[in-house]
Amino acid sequence: MLVWRPGTTAHRRSQGAALTEPLSAFHLVIGIDLGTTSCAVSVWDGSKIVIIPGIVASTVGQNQAGQVVVGQPVAESAVAGVKRELGGDKPIRFRGRTYHPREICAFLLIELKRQAEAFLGVPVHDAVITVSAAAGEPQRRALREAAGLAQLNVRRLLDDPVAAAVAWGADERVRTYAIYDLGGGTFDTSIVRIGPDAIEVLGTAGDLHLGGDDFDELIVEYALRQIRLRHHVDLGQDERIRQRIRREAEIRKRELATAESTTLELPQLTATVSTSIPLTRRAFEAMIEPDVQRSLDHVTAALAAAEAVHGVGRGEVEQVLLAGGSTRVPWIRDRLAGYFGLAPGDIRADLDPDELNVRGAGLIAQEYDPAPLFEGSPGLLSANLRLRAEMADPAADPVVPVPPASAGSGLPRPPAETPADFRPVAELTHSLLAGSPAGEHAALRTAYTAFVAAILAAAPDASLAELGSALAAEYDRR
Numbered sequence: 001m002l003v004w005r006p007g008t009t010a011h012r013r014s015q016g017a018a019l020t021e022p023l024s025a026f027h028l029v030i031g032i033d034l035g036t037t038s039c040a041v042s043v044w045d046g047s048k049i050v051i052i053p054g055i056v057a058s059t060v061g062q063n064q065a066g067q068v069v070v071g072q073p074v075a076e077s078a079v080a081g082v083k084r085e086l087g088g089d090k091p092i093r094f095r096g097r098t099y100h101p102r103e104i105c106a107f108l109l110i111e112l113k114r115q116a117e118a119f120l121g122v123p124v125h126d127a128v129i130t131v132s133a134a135a136g137e138p139q140r141r142a143l144r145e146a147a148g149l150a151q152l153n154v155r156r157l158l159d160d161p162v163a164a165a166v167a168w169g170a171d172e173r174v175r176t177y178a179i180y181d182l183g184g185g186t187f188d189t190s191i192v193r194i195g196p197d198a199i200e201v202l203g204t205a206g207d208l209h210l211g212g213d214d215f216d217e218l219i220v221e222y223a224l225r226q227i228r229l230r231h232h233v234d235l236g237q238d239e240r241i242r243q244r245i246r247r248e249a250e251i252r253k254r255e256l257a258t259a260e261s262t263t264l265e266l267p268q269l270t271a272t273v274s275t276s277i278p279l280t281r282r283a284f285e286a287m288i289e290p291d292v293q294r295s296l297d298h299v300t301a302a303l304a305a306a307e308a309v310h311g312v313g314r315g316e317v318e319q320v321l322l323a324g325g326s327t328r329v330p331w332i333r334d335r336l337a338g339y340f341g342l343a344p345g346d347i348r349a350d351l352d353p354d355e356l357n358v359r360g361a362g363l364i365a366q367e368y369d370p371a372p373l374f375e376g377s378p379g380l381l382s383a384n385l386r387l388r389a390e391m392a393d394p395a396a397d398p399v400v401p402v403p404p405a406s407a408g409s410g411l412p413r414p415p416a417e418t419p420a421d422f423r424p425v426a427e428l429t430h431s432l433l434a435g436s437p438a439g440e441h442a443a444l445r446t447a448y449t450a451f452v453a454a455i456l457a458a459a460p461d462a463s464l465a466e467l468g469s470a471l472a473a474e475y476d477r478r
């Protein structure tokens with residue numbers, strides 16, 4: 001299937017070719033990479049692709065005032081990875097009501113559009129949005145509907161691997177590549193032919209439920225088993241505790257990309273359980289082996305399609321292009337080299353795997369003319385206004401307020417995300433401080449303020465636990 005024949009100079013520009021036309025300002029069709037873990041927006045600035053600062057986590061949560069906030073680190077109420085749910089009708093419970101997955105997705109798109117408009121200083125109505133190649137018609141339709149709710153004209157839904165191929169650009173001659181895109185929640189792979197005049201997708205496969213989130217979950221299960229062995233308790237039923245371990249697992253997993261071993265630090269999981277769990281790279285690799293094998297099976301399926309239709313086999317693949325954050329796992333690169341019989345240097349990660357797809361989306365976006373207005377039905381405007389009314393005003397966003405240390409009554413209550421172990425002492429401290437003059441209990445006030453600020457800023461668990469312990473000690477000292 002021919003997926004792209006460059007109609008403009010964008011493709012040559014992406015390869016650094018000299019510019020022949022005068023440059024103007026930004027092109028007002030944006031590229032959106034809508035990932036299950038993170039989103040990004042790009043725009044053609046007249047000579048190159050610019051990635052709009054402020055990568056957004058694909059999370060929709062609420063602040064203390066109950067307003068919808070997008071892109072903040074996952075809080076208890078946040079709905080993460082909604083892209084996976086798109087296309088289904090399973091309602092999502094959130095803020096005490098139910099939402100259709102496309103509405104949650106619309107919150108994300110509204111925020112991305114807002115950021116683009118803030119960056120560009122003008123309204124934006126048009127976008128090219130990436131979608132997993134494994135997504136079926138229902139997901140694609142839902143994504144278009146979500147874009148409509150966000151008042152965006154979808155100029156094209158771009159398959160993730162095509163976006164990566166476009167961003168990669170071409171050599172002088174046609175080459176055959178395998179694209180391997182392993183993100184947080186989804187896996188995409190395609191066999192592509194990239195040439196100076198066209199990009200052709202020869203075969204595609206993928207999985208809407210395979211990614212780094214699964215790796216995190218495997219580490220969580222491992223940690224829970226270790227805790228059972230050592231402490232004879234099963235903490236697996238407590239979602240808050242799981243969430244804490246998951247956050248730590250994700251951080252340590254990243255460390256294993258460069259370190260041979262690491263340790264999960266899990267202080268004060270409960271009043272009696274504090275633990276450190278060593279994890280070697282080798283053990284991590286053994287855990288994820290079945291998932292990695294599953295991804296290679298999809299590569300085999302994509303190759304089979306390429307072989308059947310185009311007669312292109314495994315031996316013709318010259319290089320592998322990596323996209324998605326999870327391809328930072330060195331062992332995955334080794335496995336790919338082994339699978340294709342390629343040298344490690346042919347497993348290419350020289351373009352930032354986080355940026356490849358959004359760059360491709362921006363390059364394709366540049367080929368469409370911006371519309372003067374949103375082209376959807378007028379009814380969508382009221383739906384859009386309704387959703388926007390539920391969202392926090394970004395200018396007055398109270399998500400990360402640092403509470404004033406001196407105010408007595410203005411002291412914030414312990415936030416919903418306060419770890420269960422520290423909740424009692426946080427509550428007690430709050431009621432004590434709220435009832436005493438601002439000048440009293442200075443040290444306790446400082447400890448409480450720091451603890452609450454860290455929770456609101458979603459500080460790593462280790463520092464949160466440290467601050468929580470300091471607070472408890474300060475409370476006892478009083």
Ligand code: ADP
Binds near residue numbers: 035327329354
């Ligand atoms: P998506 O496209 O699904 O939003 P991304 O491409 O942003 O996903 O990748 C996010 C995933 O990459 C997360 O699961 C994250 O933990 C993982 N990741 C990021 N850096 C590393 C690393 N150094 N080692 C292992 N996994 C990583």
Ligand code: MG
Binds near residue numbers: 035036183324357
């Ligand atoms: Mg992605």
